[in-house]
Amino acid sequence: MTHNHVEDPACEVAHGASPAEDDGRTLVAVFVSPVAEHLLRFGDELGFRTVLFDPDPARHTGGRPAVTRLDDVIDGTCDVVLTDHHREEIGPVLRDLLKSPARWIGIMGSPRHEGPHVRALTELGVAPEEIARVHRPIGLNIGSRTPAEIALATVAGLIADRNGRPGGFAF
Incomplete structure (x- = not known):
């Protein structure tokens, strides 16, 4: 049996035959x-290219x-993700980010109530x-609860965006 193999760059990347662009x-x-730790590991x-930012040097x-x-x-x-919505610095950090050329800005939090960033x-x-x-909220709606799940959903949403896809199961 002979297979007609058509060169497909996406297939080549998926099989490890060539690097992703x-x-x-x-x-x-x-x-x-903890979410930042997982998010950056997955991002790597x-x-x-991954960067951790914290305005408080004592937390490093x-x-x-x-x-x-x-x-x-x-x-x-x-793509900037605030990984803690309880920090008092969210207002000034987001204000500065909104003035920056950042491509995408998101903050963790439940969609069931208004985020504290709005008031700040x-x-x-x-x-x-x-x-x-x-x-x-950020990321895909997979019912994330743990730091790793939140990071996974977030980076999956960013990959969908990077690839021009809606995320979820719509193809």
């Missing part, structure tokens, strides 16, 4: 957290090095249309 995306996890494996307790200034890393290739940004004088640019 580097699209230059950067994944920035904001705030040292999936072709993102070893592990992956973190930057303390967003200006040094944010450009138009960045409103109190800082950020316009409602700018606040609406912050994605929440």
Whole structure:
């Protein structure tokens, strides 16, 4: 039996015969957290340049090095994920990110209630249309609960976006 094999670049990548194309995306996890740890590990494996940012140097307790200034890393290739919605710095961090050239900005949180970032940004004088640019919830709706599941759903959503797909099971 003879198979007519047609060269398919996607198939070549899937079988490890050729490397995936580097699209230059950067994944920035904001705030040292268990979700950030998983998110950056998955991002490394999936072709993102990864950066950890935390404005509080006291939280840098070893592990992956973190930057303390967003200006040094944010450009138009960045997908930025705030991995803790309880930190008091979310307002100023998001305000600055919304002024930056970041490509995509999201913050973890349940869709069942308004996120604390809305009030924090409103109190800082950020316009409602700018606040609406912050994605929440983030990631694919897979019922994530653990830090690893939240990170997986988030990076899966970013991959769907990177590949121009809606995510989920729509093909």
